[in-house]
Amino acid sequence: MAQEHRTYVAIIATCALLVLGVFLFPPLTTSSEPIAEGITQAEFEESVTQELAHCESQISNVDCECFASMSGYIQSQKAARVPFAVYADGQELARGQASSSC
DSSP states (O other): OHHHHHHHHHHHHHHHHHHHHHHHSOOTTOOSSSSOTTOOHHHHHHHHHHHHHHHHHHOOSSOHHHHHHHHHHHHHOSSOSSTTOOOSOHHHHHHHHHHHHO
8 A cells, every 4th residue: 555655656746847847948939039049130030021921921810020020030040949859840830839829
């Protein structure tokens, strides 16, 4: 019986730590910097302009300025925000997050 209690406590503690870790991890779309580190102003503006054009031609019911700034910011980053992460399609990730947030 005591072994079962230890197992349950270990499972609950592990789940609690996972949940805490997820909530403490910053979203990919937020940053205190207006432009990602290592990105020039021209690269950032080009990315935002491209995303604004995409939004205006392809997407409806979305604030295109919000979409363009958020998606452009994510796409202009050269390094992944999640250490050792590899995104299958950075453009799809950025556009999906921007669409749901704006």
